[in-house]
Amino acid sequence: MHEALLQTKKLTKKYGRYTALENADVTVFKGDIYGLIGRNGAGKTTLMKIITGLTGATSGSFQLFGKKGSGSDRKRIGCLIEDPAFFRDLTVRQNLKYYCLQKGITDLRQIDNALASVNMTEAANKKFKTLSLGMKQRTGIAFAIMDDPDLLILDEPINGLDPIGISELRETFHRLNTEKNVTMIISSHILSELYSVANRFLFIDKGRILREMTKEQLDSECMRCTVIKTNDARRAAAVIEEKFGITDYKVIDSSVLRIYDENIPSEKLSRTLIMNGAEISSVYSSGISLEDYFKSLVKEGN
Numbered sequence: 001m002h003e004a005l006l007q008t009k010k011l012t013k014k015y016g017r018y019t020a021l022e023n024a025d026v027t028v029f030k031g032d033i034y035g036l037i038g039r040n041g042a043g044k045t046t047l048m049k050i051i052t053g054l055t056g057a058t059s060g061s062f063q064l065f066g067k068k069g070s071g072s073d074r075k076r077i078g079c080l081i082e083d084p085a086f087f088r089d090l091t092v093r094q095n096l097k098y099y100c101l102q103k104g105i106t107d108l109r110q111i112d113n114a115l116a117s118v119n120m121t122e123a124a125n126k127k128f129k130t131l132s133l134g135m136k137q138r139t140g141i142a143f144a145i146m147d148d149p150d151l152l153i154l155d156e157p158i159n160g161l162d163p164i165g166i167s168e169l170r171e172t173f174h175r176l177n178t179e180k181n182v183t184m185i186i187s188s189h190i191l192s193e194l195y196s197v198a199n200r201f202l203f204i205d206k207g208r209i210l211r212e213m214t215k216e217q218l219d220s221e222c223m224r225c226t227v228i229k230t231n232d233a234r235r236a237a238a239v240i241e242e243k244f245g246i247t248d249y250k251v252i253d254s255s256v257l258r259i260y261d262e263n264i265p266s267e268k269l270s271r272t273l274i275m276n277g278a279e280i281s282s283v284y285s286s287g288i289s290l291e292d293y294f295k296s297l298v299k300e301g302n
Contacts, residue, residue: 003030004045004066005151005183006051011060013046013207020046021208023060028151028200034118035198036187037294043207044187045081048153051185052079065150078149080140080157086140088129092120092139099143114142116174117180134165138172145176152176154185158193166193173197191290196212203297210297220250224287226259226266231279233257239276258286 006028013021021043023281028034038044040290049055051062053074062064086095096111115121118138121133129288131139137157144152158166176182188194194201201218203210213221230236233251240246240259260267270283 004028004063005030006062006064008047008051008062009060011047011050012058013055014058018175019207021050021057022065024204024207024209026202026212028183028208030150030183031177031181032183032185032200033198034185035191035194035201036185036204037189037191037194037201038187038204039189039298042189042204043055044204045155046207047204048079048081048155048185052077052081053151054081063095075147076150077146077153078147078151079153079155080144081153081155083140084143086128086136086139088229089127091125091127092131092142093124095139096143096146100146101145103117105147110146110148111142114146117145117176118142119175132165134161134168137161137165137169141169141172145182148180149225150183152182154184158188158190168288170197176233191294195290205249205292205298218290218293220258222288222290222293223260224262224285226262226264226269226283227286228257228259228269228273229281230257230273231255231256231281236273236278239273239278240264243272243276244269257294 004027008024008025008026010026024047036044050057061068065076067073093111096114097108100108100111118141120135120138120142123135125243128139141154141157158169161169163183173184173186177184186193186194186197199215201215202212228236228302233253233255236257237249237251240249244264246261246264250258252258266283266285270280273280
């Protein structure tokens with residue numbers, strides 16, 4: 001059974017009259033990479049700060065690793081929310097050694113382990129000021145994983161990176177997840193990049209959770225298809241399978257059928273279904289880009 005590392009219940013944060021987060025219910029499962037998607041100011045950072053203890057909730061509650069959130073549980077979290085103040089004239093290794101002392105890490109071999117995990121071993125003795133933006137981001141992630149966290153929380157780690165930097169970070173995330181089984185929450189408003197990394201998604205806007213879904217569910221929502229609305233979706237599915245040999249379809253509920261085979265014109269599908277006794281209310285094409293899907297969620301939520 002999938003183990004939940006984090007569960008929040010009606011988590012709310014207010015700053016005076018402004019509500020930054022409102023009744024957020026979130027579940028993060030072990031081994032997943034969770035994409036937290038929203039515009040700037042949507043509430044992503046506020047949610048992350050509450051989980052990591054950088055700010056407190058106004059109301060609501062959350063559990064970490066099966067226990068009510070506490071300081072001891074947060075030691076199992078690595079985070080990069082507000083950039084650590086790296087010293088420009090110190091090397092990468094010297095900077096991380098300084099933070100080992102701050103974190104109480106006595107085994108300095110963990111520096112080398114963290115650098116290897118983010119593919120920064122060869123840059124260990126370079127001064128921080130000489131690093132590219134992508135290398136600085138990976139140094140920040142090394143800082144976040146030095147004490148081998150079970151849950152890694154990263155706020156907008158890909159912002160400002162060029163395509164090569166983004167690709168390097170993507171490989172880093174996959175390696176940490178597959179080799180070390182690190183569960184991650186990664187926030188961004190760049191959905192296309194998160195899509196290439198995450199397997200679960202949480203959409204948030206104006207402090208409210210709009211939708212939570214798996215990658216498969218997101219693909220299903222966005223995929224090009226013919227939607228048939230009928231009085232009996234299962235019967236309609238049986239007809240199209242028998243008459244056209246189509247197996248690439250999904251019965252959404254009792255009245256909605258999605259057909260992903262685009263080789264059969266919708267008019268022919270509709271005519272065949274009617275001739276075989278199905279009652280059809282509408283047949284139309286569907287399928288949108290990931291960005292447009294997010295826009296539609298925001299529009300629905302307003």
